[in-house]
Amino acid sequence: MRPDSLLAIPSLLSAAVARRRGVAEARGLEAYRLVNGPADAAPEGLTLDRYAGWRVLGVRAGTSAEVIEGWASAAAVGAEGVVLKTWARVPSDSTSRVWSGPAAPVIQVQEGDVNFICELDQGPPTGLFLDHRETRFGIRPYAAGVEVLNLFAYTGSFSVHAAKAGAQRVTSVDVAKRALQRARENMVASGLDPDQHRWFPDDVLKHLQRPQPPRYGLVIADPPLYGHAGGARFSLLRDLDRLWSGVLSRLLPGGVAVFSTHATTLDHDALEDAAARAASALTRRIEVLHRWGLPEWDHPTHQAPNAADRGDYLSTLVLRVS
Ligand SMILES: C[S@@+](CC[C@H](N)C(=O)[O-])C[C@H]1O[C@@H](n2cnc3c(N)ncnc32)[C@H](O)[C@@H]1O
Numbered sequence: 001m002r003p004d005s006l007l008a009i010p011s012l013l014s015a016a017v018a019r020r021r022g023v024a025e026a027r028g029l030e031a032y033r034l035v036n037g038p039a040d041a042a043p044e045g046l047t048l049d050r051y052a053g054w055r056v057l058g059v060r061a062g063t064s065a066e067v068i069e070g071w072a073s074a075a076a077v078g079a080e081g082v083v084l085k086t087w088a089r090v091p092s093d094s095t096s097r098v099w100s101g102p103a104a105p106v107i108q109v110q111e112g113d114v115n116f117i118c119e120l121d122q123g124p125p126t127g128l129f130l131d132h133r134e135t136r137f138g139i140r141p142y143a144a145g146v147e148v149l150n151l152f153a154y155t156g157s158f159s160v161h162a163a164k165a166g167a168q169r170v171t172s173v174d175v176a177k178r179a180l181q182r183a184r185e186n187m188v189a190s191g192l193d194p195d196q197h198r199w200f201p202d203d204v205l206k207h208l209q210r211p212q213p214p215r216y217g218l219v220i221a222d223p224p225l226y227g228h229a230g231g232a233r234f235s236l237l238r239d240l241d242r243l244w245s246g247v248l249s250r251l252l253p254g255g256v257a258v259f260s261t262h263a264t265t266l267d268h269d270a271l272e273d274a275a276a277r278a279a280s281a282l283t284r285r286i287e288v289l290h291r292w293g294l295p296e297w298d299h300p301t302h303q304a305p306n307a308a309d310r311g312d313y314l315s316t317l318v319l320r321v322s
Helices: 001-005 007-029 065-076 130-143 155-163 179-188 203-211 238-248 268-281
Strands: 031-036 047-051 054-060 079-087 093-100 106-111 115-117 147-151 169-173 196-201 216-221 226-229 232-237 252-263 287-294 313-321
Touching: 001 007, 001 179, 007 031, 007 047, 031 115, 054 065, 054 268, 065 093, 115 155, 130 155, 130 216, 130 252, 130 287, 130 313, 147 203, 147 238, 155 169, 155 179, 155 216, 155 313, 179 196, 179 268, 196 216, 203 226, 203 232, 203 238, 216 238, 226 252, 232 238, 238 252, 252 268, 252 287, 268 287, 268 313
Parallel strands: 054 079, 147 169, 147 216, 169 196, 216 252
Antiparallel strands: 031 047, 047 054, 079 093, 106 115, 226 232, 252 313, 287 313
16 A cells, blocks of 8 residues: 555545444444445455444455554544454454454443443454344334244344334344353343343254244344354255245244345345245245345445445345235
8 A cells, every 4th residue: 555545544534434423423323334445445345343432443364564554543543442353265264353452342332222232352243243233223113013033143133123122022043152141131231121032042943943833023034154053054055945934934924024144145136036935835925025235324335346346245135924
């Protein structure tokens, strides 16, 4: 990077912050993306997220030390500290470290009327996926007054929003016991009683195989590309039809499915095709209600011929099942 580009970093960051501050303040959001790569005139793959007083800088492995230094120093101004995440092609090679500030920050962030506990330096994730924030608000009207099933629930961000929106009861399923424990703590942090809800530290596919009558008005599925539960391996591309079939069979007539993926090989059309195959096998009908993507206000995408190069990686399909 040329020295004059490095000098421009503080003003690029100020402009990016100014573009977002109004929306975030009006909505009571303490965690959102401040810089999203080329859409904010930053290098490809570089992101900067705000988590209350902390900043989380994400860079691709191989990013030059001077670029990291330039962005981290600018991000540190007025912040409690900066965590640096370096993303490698092989996910297990990705790293996280505190670049400035006290060690091992565990903080609480507000998202409207709910709160989430985030461990900013505990491996690659933070406990809260910022790219799903609008999905979390989007599910609320469908959660009110019904039973909700949240599959691959992780730290329960969808469960918390669903419960706060007035769901009768939320059932959260994830193989990771520690994540579900954090999900319970997130409910407490949001003024909710986790004991009013159900928690299953289970393999999602096994959980869905158990014969159960349909009972849910809303099923949320946000699977990873790959996962494992006990000895069983999960692969989204291989298990997509099984997963859709399980989701649809748990829904009451008129219920809503929210199915999300960050796999760039699975766009909305591919998700809808898989849902249609599962519906046809179950003799159910589907009606697409929404096709959601990234929140443009804090995750703007940039000009490029295809979705993957634009950084347009999130597809969420919302459909009603009869
Ligand atoms: C992408 S995260 C889900 C994020 C979550 N929906 C949110 O927005 O906060 C993927 C989660 O799937 C879980 N997981 C992976 N494979 C699984 C399986 N076969 N059964 C149950 N959970 C699984 C992981 O433990 C992880 O918590």
